[in-house]
Amino acid sequence: MVNKTALVSTIASLGLVLGIASSKVVAQMPHQDRIQPSQNQPTEQLQRIEQPIVNKIAVTLGGLGLIGLELWWFLLSKPKxxxxxxxxxxxxxxxxxxxxxxxxxxxxxxxxxxxxxxxxxxxxxxxxxxxxxxxxxxxxxxxxxxxxxxxxxxxxxxxxxxxxxxxxxxxxxxxxxxxxxxxxx
Ligand SMILES: [Cu+2]
Structure with missing residues (x-):
């Protein structure tokens, strides 16, 4: 029981770390856009700035969903x-x-x-x-x-x-x- 709880918390924290890491990567994306300014139309640049926020939310929700799935798998799906x-x-x-x-x-x-x-x-x-x-x-x-x-x-x-x-x-x-x-x- 103790081992199982430890395992679950390890996986949960791993999931969190991964979630944070990937949102950091996403957050860095606008900077890269500024370093290498594209010579395209200005409307396209606006769209590029909006995208990371949507990605961030998606990544966070995805991460939370994965953590939930892992908890369910380890805590509730044991054989009867x-x-x-x-x-x-x-x-x-x-x-x-x-x-x-x-x-x-x-x-x-x-x-x-x-x-x-x-x-x-x-x-x-x-x-x-x-x-x-x-x-x-x-x-x-x-x-x-x-x-x-x-x-x-x-x-x-x-x-x-x-x-x-x-x-x-x-x-x-x-x-x-x-x-x-x-x-x-
Ligand atoms: Cu069969």
Whole structure:
């Protein structure tokens, strides 16, 4: 958390420095025009002086927009994780498939059966199949229906699942039973 905050402030200040630097460059533009006076008509010179002010505003707004985008990316776009709830010895989670997987990070315990209930709401053919290469699973997901995928992860680790074209990804994070107990306490 501390690292993330530090990273965000570093990026934000970098963005500010860049913004200031580029507005300085823009501010210097009229001077260059005076050093090298053009032999064109006077109306064109007037237009040249006006342009840097517009550029300055554009650069400032652009910089602020970039900073906002960076903050959003680092603070709000982290993957949604869900810890599986075990019922009758099965760890069950519903995964909504709509422009990706939600949740895209699923936390489970090792040595216990996992059941992921996929519900595909996305009509694109890209997401019509889900694959769990580590468990030898490739399953078609019919639209607007629950498709249960079951496996029992024996070893702790991160197990990726993807769409049929390897474009969208999710992760099943398997924790050892001991670690999971500590986290609950
Ligand atoms: Cu795909």
């Amino acid at each position: 994780s869900t810890k599986a709830i075990a019922r009758l010895g099965i760890q069950e989670v519903t995964v909504t498939v709509d422009g990706g997987y939600e949740p895209s990070l699923i936390l489970v315990q090792a040595g216990q059966k996992v059941r992921l209930n996929f519900v595909r709401k996305d009509t694109s053919s890209c997401l019509e199949e889900v694959r769990f290469p580590d468990f030898g699973i490739a399953q078609a997901l019919p639209l607007n229906r629950v498709t249960a995928i079951e496996f029992t992860p024996e070893k702790p680790g991160r197990y990726e699942f993807t769409c049929g074209m390897n474009m969208f990804r999710g992760v099943v994070e398997v924790q050892s039973a001991d670690t999971a107990a500590i986290l609950v306490d």
